[in-house]
Amino acid sequence: MKEFAYQRATAVHDALESVAENNTKFLAGGTNLVDLMKRGVETPARLIDVRALPLNGISEARNGDLVIGATTTNSETAAHPEIRRRYPALSQAVLAGASGQLRNMATTAGNLLQRTRCAYFADLASACNKRVPGSGCAAVEGEHHNHAILGTSPSCVATNPSDMAVAMMLFDAVVRYETLTGKGEIPIARFFRPVGDTPNVETTLPTGALITSVTLPRRAEGRRSRYRKVRERASYAFANVSVAADLTVRLGKVREVRIALGGVASHPWRARIAEERLLGGPATPERFRAAAEAELAAATPLPHNGYKVPLARNLVQAVLTDLTRQE
Template identity: 70%
Template structure:
């Protein structure tokens, strides 16, 4: 690991100033992703500004019935919060599925959204990766890509986003709150992650030097009837092969509201809006769930070795929505 300066900030403006002063400066939360990348020299910051002592932790209720999760709230604390568990159970399930207990105790909500891909070509500086160094190629396209994207990838990058937590956040229309030296701002999660295009190294719409301060979850009655399901290669700590966050509200046999988001199928959490539109106001049947899933995945462009993800995602959508419609509890 290369030498770097370390500062522990106690005021938000001091943290912003320290990062603005040096082009190689980075904010440090739990460090569960950044420090690993520093060890491999994928990331080489010259200054780390520790933000864990800033007054940005905790979960608070909003006047309209939503919640705001502070950026430095640990994943463990967010998952255990009684209002998160009651109002957005899929979010708790996703966080608990996302990592080991040791990592959840360190990782922060803001850092979770900013974690980099777990693509092995990105993590290995001897391999070509446009996300790491633009213009040198993507080794995964013609290499090992069984767990890469089937939606919204480009010829420049086929990596998937690694976050479990971001999948239910996408389903529930979360908003990322941030601050810069010029003031505060907000970005809907649907606009937070940039299209991969020809510059996969540009991952988010955050202004340069911005610090995430919180994640706002708007009120959503349907979110109380939600579930997160993760398929992975081993039952212990592992990244998703395909995952789903789904919520369903059915009244008199008809779907009143439905939310579906997929993980590990695209460079960002994938909101399944085509499937949602096909389902709302119709009957809640397994046949319609499957048809909606097929409509959503019609745009999939699997690579040579990851076509199985299309069938897996389709089956997950159908299975989880059927369970929600039948009111099964786990």
């Protein structure tokens, strides 16, 4: 592991000034960054520890939005009564994402910014455009059974590993940040960049910005949501496919619906086509299946990950059908 300097920040402005120096990164829980440093994938010369900054906790804004601080741990988020009551899919996603030990360390901002778990990204001997732009993508011709089927490009077929981000996408979360020139916010629908020709640039967060919180817009009372994840073992593993869904049915018709997919793209995938197909129509398993098929029509699977297409279709149908039974 390469030698690095360490500094604990006590004020947001000080942290921002420090990270402006070359090859400096923020450190919170470190559950992803430190692993990558051990492998030599990340080689920062300096780490700025932000855990002591006043960015922790969950509170309700005057307008009813819920604000989750950037350094709030995943355990705190999953257990919070208002998250469990108003945004149950988020609590379920966080609980599905990692063991209790990791949830006790991992933070909200760190979870959103975690890097792909593609084996070629973590292997310095392999070609990876995320790690070394222009070097190629070894996964295209190599081991890719758990790689992306939607929104890919010849430059990269890696998936985003975050469970939490899928639920955040479902609920139209807003990421708030601060830079040396002021504060800003990014709707999560625009937070993750399409993979394109620059897969190494993963978000639209400005250079040197520090995420300060994530806001969940207020939800009507009684709304139901669900997160379901298919993985290769019952213990903690990254998703083959996951689905977060929010559904309101009245008189047998779909009045409101949101669907987000994980494990299928380089970012959490909002299923807008499926949502449009379902809105106003009958809430039946057949309709759910047809809507999922319409969403997945754009899938471009590789030779060994085509199973994700029927898996995603069936999972969407199952989760939405489950939600209708709760109405």
